[in-house]
Amino acid sequence: MLSAQDNEMITRTGPGTPMGEYLRRFWMPALLSEEIAEPDSPPVRVKILNEELIAFRDTNGDVGIIDNFCPHRRASLFFGRNEECGLRCVYHGWKFDTKGDCVDMPSEPAESNFKDKVKIKAYPAEDWGGYIWAYMGPAESMPELPEVGWAMVPESHRKVSRRLQENNFVQGIEGGIDSSHISFLHFGLPPVVRDDPARAGHSLSNKDTAPHFIVKTTDYGFVYGANREAENDSYYWRLTPFMLPFFTVIPGGSGNPDERTYSGHGWVPADDESCWMFTYSWNTSRPLNEGEGHGASFLEKEPRTMRAVMNKDNDYGIDREVQRTKTFTGIEAISVQDSGIQESMGTICDRTKEHLGTSDSAVIAMRRMYLQGCRDLLEGKEPFVPMKGSAYRVRSVADVMDKKVTFEETTEKVAVGAA
Ligand code: FES
Ligand SMILES: [Fe+2]
Known part of the structure; x- marks a missing residue:
């Protein structure tokens, strides 16, 4: 038997909850490698630890796990174009790389540096043992990938x-x-x-x-x-x-x-x-x-x-x-x-x-x-x-x-x- 409080504690995993923060100290399997097998293949929706994310493999074969919601006006990047080393939002064309940097912002004037100030949430991601793993915790607490x-x-x-x-x-x-x-x-x-x-x-x-x-x-x-x-x-x-x-x-x-x-x-x-x-x-x-x-x-x-x-x-x-x-x-x-x-x-x-x-x-x-x-x-x-x-x-x-x-x-x- 658990108290209602303890039951609540171990079962809630959103950001900021004790269990959620605890689990964020571990590498999480997010999806299968084969779901994003090819460079520039379609992005995949991933919901883990109560966060809506998007996984994609870029032109170089690197994997990215980023926020589902575009930081411009919150369109879903599931509909994005995966092209030339980044995922481009189809609403107004902003483009993000696997690290979350905004690498193109065609809706703003060419001389604007707004793009350098915008980032999308991106988690470290690794292709390991047939899974794509995400690490969603503090950088200083990151363990090695588990040798399962x-x-x-x-x-x-x-x-x-x-x-x-x-x-x-x-x-x-x-x-x-x-x-x-x-x-x-x-x-x-x-x-x-x-x-x-x-x-x-x-x-x-x-x-x-x-x-x-x-x-x-x-x-x-x-x-x-x-x-x-x-x-x-x-x-x-x-x-x-x-x-x-x-x-x-x-x-x-x-x-x-x-x-x-x-x-x-x-x-x-x-x-x-x-x-x-x-x-x-x-x-x-x-x-x-x-x-x-x-x-x-x-x-x-x-x-x-x-x-x-x-x-x-x-x-x-x-x-x-x-x-x-x-x-x-x-x-x-x-x-x-x-x-x-x-x-x-x-x-x-x-x-x-x-x-x-x-x-x-x-x-x-x-x-x-x-x-x-x-x-x-x-x-x-x-x-x-x-x-x-x-x-x-x-x-x-x-x-x-x-x-x-x-x-x-x-x-x-x-x-x-x-x-
Ligand atoms: S909402 Fe994504 S570019 Fe505008
Ligand atoms: Fe069983």
Whole structure:
């Protein structure tokens, strides 16, 4: 449970709010690189952290993320012409480069220096790991780009996607770090589960539905482990890294950790009542196959809004007969099961009315970190932010291990390169 005040604090992300200022200390995924793949390709609308922005790639291939609204008379630059190293407003022709400088002002006399005095808001932007990232915080607090797994492999070894989710971003993360729900929400009655090797872990997680949860704070956020009883004096361990401010890697797969395909999500606030679910899958040692990677990548979306076609307007396609006979929810794709249930909690979940149990320890740890970040800022202190990109070189673990292996020992396997 959270007080109404704390719930308000962690869910509001506009400029000047404590959580908004905290999140602005991190690089934010804003859109996919492929959405502005070519130099001078059409600009794309981006709404993140309650700010309406425009992303574009200029003639040289540099990316820019600037204010949606032209500083002249506030026309949207979505309609702009992307030409000769700048985005030109179609209302009166003012033109801006990726740094936000006004480089042409044809509506003013040639001798005027007005153009040198006008700037448009522009954020540092980087093309990294299949995403265009924006940094929207104070220059002196800028961390290195996070060296997340999918950014450290060749393009052919990863898959990325994004889509809109109609709830506050905190609900998304709370689902991402809640290992307990996989035994229920994503439970397909056998043989549905057994037939799908990608979900092999699920049959183990279904045997023991009340795992023990342990959380350990790390230099990227925390890792939490859930162990379930398995055969021959062993546990089935699932370890999920939570990378600040909102990235997770889903535990799964089997065999050599260096050869597995990993997937995860990050939830970026669009406004306070909707968020972008970014999905990433990668394999360190080989290109991904057709159809491999997280299911969210293949979901059918409404092209303009980027909502999943299966959404709250059609109750996510719930099929009560399938629910009776085949799966726990009767909702088809795992990713729709997740977003559907997260949206069902209301756009901003009322956390004053919840009852948290032992299985919610990661959720509690995450909220503590957020609240601490907010409070530090309110007291004028810089909050904890991983400044080194290398802090993000982690992955998930899903393995059966002898009961003698301690949680501490299992967490060492989260580091990339560990056996
Ligand atoms: S509103 Fe953009 S140039 Fe006038
Ligand atoms: Fe899930």
